Amino acid sequence: MRIKCKKSILSEGISIVSKAVSNKTTMPILQCILVEAVGGRIKLIANDLELGIETFIDGTIIEEGKIALEAKFFSDIVRKLPDSEIDIETNSDYKTTVYCEKTKAVVPCRSGEDFSYLPVIEKEKSISISQMTLRDVIRQTIFSISDNENTRLMTGECFEIKNNKLSVVSLDGHRISMRNIELKGENPDIKVVVPGKTLQEVSKILSGGIDDEVSIFFSDNHILFEFEDTRIVSRLIEGEYFKISQMLSxxxxxxxxxxxxxxxxxxxxxxxxxxxxxxxxxxxxxxxxxxxxxxxxxxxxxxxxxxxxxxxxxxxxxxxxxxxxxxxxxxxxxxxxxxxxxxxxxxxxxxxxxxxxxxxxxxxxxxxxxx
Amino acid sequence: MRIKCKKSILSEGISIVSKAVSNKTTMPILQCILVEAVGGRIKLIANDLELGIETFIDGTIIEEGKIALEAKFFSDIVRKLPDSEIDIETNSDYKTTVYCEKTKAVVPCRSGEDFSYLPVIEKEKSISISQMTLRDVIRQTIFSISDNENTRLMTGECFEIKNNKLSVVSLDGHRISMRNIELKGENPDIKVVVPGKTLQEVSKILSGGIDDEVSIFFSDNHILFEFEDTRIVSRLIEGEYFKISQMLSxxxxxxxxxxxxxxxxxxxxxxxxxxxxxxxxxxxxxxxxxxxxxxxxxxxxxxxxxxxxxxxxxxxxxxxxxxxxxxxxxxxxxxxxxxxxxxxxxxxxxxxxxxxxxxxxxxxxxxxxxx
Missing domain, CATH: 3.10.150.10 (DNA Polymerase III, subunit A, domain 2)
Structure with missing residues (x-):
């Protein structure tokens, strides 16, 4: 594989997908970012098997291919390179060299062969809301999830869509936080529990304003956030969420x-x-x-x-x-x-x-x- | 004791003396700030027995006296009070109440009787330099002191005055840092080792520019920094500092x-x-x-x-x-x-x-x- 791209663009892409890099794992491949140059587009992917993120970046493909680069290291070196064009070249032994101006760095990497791609999500049920709204909703509810893994449902937030209204609820046994949003158009009825960690990372990545939309797709076991060149896929938390209607009344x-x-x-x-x-x-x-x-x-x-x-x-x-x-x-x-x-x-x-x-x-x- | 002063002034005074509050001690009095209202002036003092700081603050004394207030707590509550007049009153049982607008807080304190005042320093040998220069000199040398208490001399910096030139030296066995400053006027010849911690705190407190002076007094066992309404006294490190002249040549x-x-x-x-x-x-x-x-x-x-x-x-x-x-x-x-x-x-x-x-x-x- 050999690609060229601007430092600023690569750095931003790494910053986005890094949120899905596992930092406590015994599987080294989960600590990597896959760089894939196939079909004329450069894609970065990270996946800790709970949460997966992929984003396309602009650049030139000189030779197609893919390589899994150690995420922390790759992120550090790219951030510290001059604001110039970066040239990444992998040889047949998976040795990867990063060139930038007069710098030549050989960086730790692995074959991309055993990298786990993001699961394919059926795009049947979906809603669309403003990125700013989603970011606000998460900020305004995330603080009252529980961090106790014994009550797993409480570590997530319930996203419920009913009569074209989205309700987002978190609770930890002492308090309940709820935000209600009117949705535009016709929307499917849905009730899922999204891991808190996923929402925290999503809200960090969403940088758009009130007019930038994010599409959210729901399947039986996954949720997919799609906006601009980025897709974020997360497992859902299984189980029946708590009934809070009595508390509300x-x-x-x-x-x-x-x-x-x-x-x-x-x-x-x-x-x-x-x-x-x-x-x-x-x-x-x-x-x-x-x-x-x-x-x-x-x-x-x-x-x-x-x-x-x-x-x-x-x-x-x-x-x-x-x-x-x-x-x-x-x-x-x-x-x-x-x-x-x-x-x-x-x-x-x-x-x-x-x-x-x-x-x-x-x-x-x-x-x-x-x- | 009863005093009144502005929140901003009190808060700044606390921030200055707090640098000499001990945070690892079994003696509760060393975790206190002494507030002393005597002779028409309000003074704050902290002293961890290595480093002592006192500063005068503007305010009104309604009743003279003194009280030792638990530093961390006092600092927190004052910082969070409205930007208004603060009224501090101590009754005969050493119960201290802080009033500010509609807030009334009873705060933890001790009698000031067993508080250690700053040692008296003979003002015979002294130099005067710009606060900005001293801050720069510390910043430019402090990084190469050692933090190993077994080589106690290396945990300090050598201040040597000779022929009206001040040399400040730090070293850790792998490197030496040195700054040389021309002094104005006639100055005594002096060679002392000042604890690194003292210098770190001094450089945080010195807020003046190039034209604001700080006077430094030297006695056999202590160094005193004096500027505006503040005095900082520190023990010196005993012993003969390393000869570096061979390295310099x-x-x-x-x-x-x-x-x-x-x-x-x-x-x-x-x-x-x-x-x-x-x-x-x-x-x-x-x-x-x-x-x-x-x-x-x-x-x-x-x-x-x-x-x-x-x-x-x-x-x-x-x-x-x-x-x-x-x-x-x-x-x-x-x-x-x-x-x-x-x-x-x-x-x-x-x-x-x-x-x-x-x-x-x-x-x-x-x-x-x-x-």
Whole structure:
């Protein structure tokens, strides 16, 4: 194989496919990027067998062929080469040399023969959304997946399409995050669970704006994201996702409207007093004087805060893990948030009027009589 | 004690003295910042018994007194408070409350009674140099101190003043870094070894430009840096520093003049091929064709590079640890560097004509016959 291409283009292609390079594996081939120059096009592929990414790059093919290059090394050397034309040549012994200006580097590689290509996905069921929207949706829900492999379904996000609406849900047993998006045109009804890692990598690769679309295809076991010259294929997580409709229909007795930035500043301070291990709550007390009083009391010290709010309904005292409130507030782009509560033992819900986002957070049990 | 001050001023003061807070100690008082409001001025002090820093901050004293506040916590809470006036009040039980707008925080603290103040330094021998110069001198030499506590003198830098010239030297057994500065006026002759950690912290705190001076005082066991409202006192390292005059007077047979940026790019690429553990050299070959050929050959792969240079003297083949060359080049601000060599077994010297900087690097033994 022999190809020529611009450093900047090759570097960008490597950066895209590198996200599917396995970094904990005993199979050296999974740590490689396959460079394939066939049929007039140059393709880079990486595949850790859960997640596979391929992207086409512009360049000139002087001799067709393919080679599997050690990904970390290949990425490092290309990044450090001058911003000029790169010439990659593989001889019959699979020895690969990279030339660029006066540099000549022989790089570690393997025959591409035992490289696993991406599975072929039937393109029957699909939707199309803006790259920016998908990136936002992932950012606004990914934080509440679980990292516990024993509850495998919780390590993914549920993508459900129903009546031309896409709902993306993540949950970890303490909280639920949900984003709802109206889709254009007619769309199939689908419900799948996508691995969190896949979504994290997809959101890093998607660089397009609101007008750049990404097509998403669904098969029984895989999801395929396709945009521009790139295809990302991931296995789905098998199993029936959790039913959350009951949680979504919880009633409320109190609605609080608060300034998001002020509330975040308070919770940020509160978190200094609360160590991960001691699981102390931030105690939130909503009073009829249109103030929210927030309080933390730990063996480190104590914090008392108050925040002007507007309120409908009763007074309430309720305790939360400040991290859960913070994660939800960070994901919300609005300046003002609406918090719906029922009593000190029921989950609180932060959502907008259109329910484009819904964050449900379980409270921490507190002895309300002492506050 | 009760004081009031601006958040921004307090925060900056904490950031300065925090560099002398011990983070590995069994003595809780060493993890504290002492706030002392006495004689109409507010002073912050931290002292880990090796390094001590005190700084005055502007503010209002309502009641004189002092208190030792847990540094990490105090720093976190102040940083996260609104940019407004902060009110700190300590009651007779040493309970300290920080007020700011609607926030009230009770913070962890101790009586200041057993806090160690900074030692008093005789102000007999001193020099004065620009803050920017001192910061540059530290940056340009600190990388070649040793972190091995068994060779304690190597963990510091030698500050020597002789004939109104300041020489700062660091060495780790493989290389020597030296910076020479002309001092203004008449200065005492001095030779001391300053701990590397002290210099690292001093260079972080010095924020002034070329026209802002720092006074440095020397006593038998301590060094004191004084500028604006801040004083930094450090113990010196005891012992006789290494004699390097013999190394400085090495002869040379070859002088190479190279573009610094191009040479750095090559060494940066070479370092990808060389792992810390395998100690392979970059082999530098200077030819009469006014090219420098650089080569790395490891079990990962190989790299061949060439660089146009101008040369006086013989041809040479010599091997180096690329990290040592890189560290020296990074510290040099000139666009072109002069490299002086004698033979493949003798140290190479990178220095400017005025010897304002001198970097001496020992070669790695190579079998020159195979290149």
């Amino acid at each position: 919880i009633d409320h007795k109190i609605v609080v409207k608060a300034n998001k930035r002020d509330l975040m500043a308070i919770i940020d301070r509160a978190s200094i007093f609360i160590q991960e291990t001691d699981k102390k709550p931030i105690v939130v007390s909503v009073k009829n004087d249109n103030n929210m009083y927030l309080r933390v009391d730990t063996n480190i010290g104590s914090l008392n805060e108050e925040l002007e709010i507007t309120k409908e309904g009763e007074e309430i005292i309720i305790g939360f893990n400040p991290k859960f409130i913070m994660d939800a507030l960070r994901a919300i782009d609005d300046d003002t948030v609406n918090i719906y509560m029922y009593d000190s033992k029921s989950p609180c819900i932060i959502k907008d009027a259109e329910e484009s986002y819904i964050y449900i957070i379980l409270p921490i049990n507190i002895n309300t009589s002492i506050y | 090495i002869d040379h047979k070859i002088v190479v003049k190279a573009n610094k940026r191009d040479l750095m790019a090559i060494i940066d690429r070479a370092s990808i091929f060389i792992q810390e553990t395998d100690k392979k050299p970059i082999v530098v070959s200077v030819k009469n064709d006014n090219n420098m050929y650089l080569r790395v050959d490891t079990n990962i792969g190989s790299l061949n590079e060439e660089l146009e240079i101008t040369k006086e003297g013989e041809e040479i083949i010599i091997g180096f640890n690329p990290k040592f060359i890189m560290d020296a080049l990074r510290a040099i601000d000139d666009d072109t560097v002069n490299i002086y060599m004698y033979d493949s077994k003798s140290p190479c010297i990178i220095k400017d004509a005025e010897e304002s900087y001198i970097y001496i690097i020992l070669p790695i033994n190579i079998n020159t016959s195979i290149y």
